[in-house]
Amino acid sequence: MEAARTAGWLVVAAAATVSGMAQAQGSVTLYGVVDAGFQYVSRTANAQGQNAGRTFAMTDGGAGPSVFGLRGAEDLGGGLKAIFGLESGISLANGGFNNSNGNFFGRQAWVGLTGPFGSVKAGEQFSPFFLTLFDSDPRGFSSFGSGIVPYGDNVFLTGAVNARAVSYSSPKIAGFEGSVLFAPGGVAGDFQAGRQWGASLKYDNGTVMVNAAVYDGNPDGQPTPVPTGVAFWGRTLGFAYRFQSLTVKASFVNYKVAGAFNSNVYGGGVDYTGFAQFDLNGGVWYTSDRNDTSNHSLMGAAGVNYLLSKRTTLYGQFAVVNNHGAMNTGFSVSMPQILTGVSGTTFGANLGIRHVF
Template identity: 50%
Template sequence: MRNKNTNNTETIIVLKLNRINRTHCSQALVALALLYAAQSHAQSNVSLYGVLDAGLLYASHYPNAHGANAGPLYAFNDSGVSASSFGMQGIEDLGGGMKLKFKLESGFSTGTGALANSNKNEFGRQAYVALENGYGTVAAGLQYSPFLLSVISTDPRGNSYFFGSSETLYVDNVAVTGMFNSNAITYTSPKVGGFSGSAMMALGGEAGDFAAGRQYAVRLSYDAAFVHLDAAMYNGDSGGTAASTPVPSTVAFAGRTLGAKFYLGSLALGVAYSLYKVAGGFSSQVYGTGLSYDVNSFWNLNAGTWYTRNGNNSADHSILAAVGTSYSLSKRTALYAQVGFVNNHGKMTTGFIAGPALPHEVAGSTTAVNIGIRHRF
């Protein structure tokens, strides 16, 4: 029951406010707004970030629309090392050890300014909200799958977007499935004794068919002073609402990966095995290894090689190799150069890049060179 004195108190407050002139009211409101803004700023943080990556490309062969050799290619190349992208992320302290986080991330082409590297959607790379506390993080929305994160975590060349990396072969096999997971819910555990795990379920959203477009993945990783170990699996069904995106992100496939990365001073060595068993297609078994060496704080050298074979037909196989170097002009800006070589046999069409420039290559051998500049903000 309301206190009998409440109405009297409210009346007194109203009477006192009526006696304050408009100038004083304005000053009071401004002061309150500034105080609220200061408190909000102390409790939350929103930041912008992104990457601009552009360069030049030469390839000794380039496939035409029918997959045949169309001759050499000389072109401007977007996203040589990292996908050109921009985004915003934020965090709010909810108290009691609970935090809210969000991320919105899009991609674009430095060559044209058009949407790219994000499935042609405004925020096609990531768009999620998450709650985090001491027991882990639960996130909902468009996210990278734990399987993809496991694959790239042991990549010897730092997941180079172009000229040979684990990501190149990932996209070559299953496009953006698992890379941009729509309708996804994930849980990531805190790190305990060096171990951490994560799980994902992406809902297909098709009425009357729960399995359509459903995707799920689990991951387990271990970190110590000199080694990182990672393993994951992915299973997905075709269909669902995500199948209507510009590039369908529900290719039906079963994925498995196991890898390790060893750190010896300035030298990092990576080795990994991945399986992409695509429904109605190849069962690609990928064996990769490579290294990265920091000559000094500015200069890096790296190299990697990947052998892929079709488990359904051993005549389909390829070898992909790449070497690269980067020189940092500052903490955010670097120049880079890369040379790649791929040799395809049978029906294998392994390409150089996780993007549209050289999505698949022709049979036989192809050599390519890429130089460019990357800036992170």
């Protein structure tokens, strides 16, 4: 399933080094992440949704996508700056594209302005809805066993990467900030085809965070190699509480997909960073189809990250999924065989290494 190539869409650590030319200009940053590992799942789904047996394979992006990108800024004076961003997904398995919507810079390709008023961007970019979901996820949208899995399972790429979009993000005022995005879409004879819009609002005082977002997307109108025009209405409400080294998060998401599930997803979990070189995290996600509550699933996942350095991490993850009725929640967006699952209980695990540059 091409939807597996969504693979984490947002999990890009911003730590970066600057190339020699970038250092001289002081305005361009080259950054990236490389991630690979091995993954085991006790049962996988075939084309008919039936159990095809266990799988063990190398996985590209076991914890998050492998990417590289460029970000730049030019000071225009008076607090105003011109900014741009270009980002591509890559596959460590074969050196080709992955997690990149089938295009060279299929993750991000935008230009804009930023200043005291906030930021305006034009081009391909993540939606406020998707960024809000990332903010509420206790496992940082890990490609394996996190809130990104029901996202990809329900709505493909829609709402993650938005082509031909314009967005505005406000400055932070008294802990509040907001964003809006509009992508007009349109094809010959149908100006509404592929139209997408989203909005978000967040309050964060450093200890308590509350966020909310909505998204609406029409079908068609997005002629990219990987379609991003699944029609759906989305809404979410999230919460986080930080106490020293412990962060607790919870969220509610609704994916109302035209002609398919109307899924409510309830998620929550913790992240603990109190050990010198370890990060421990875990979460649970319960999905229920509002059209038929006999369709439901429960996914639980836990992970441990061992920091070899500030840039290099070894990780291990374990997850269990139980599906009932027609629900087919899987494990990971990094492998097409396990984005969707089969009825009953399935477990899986992965081990890998991740480097940020």
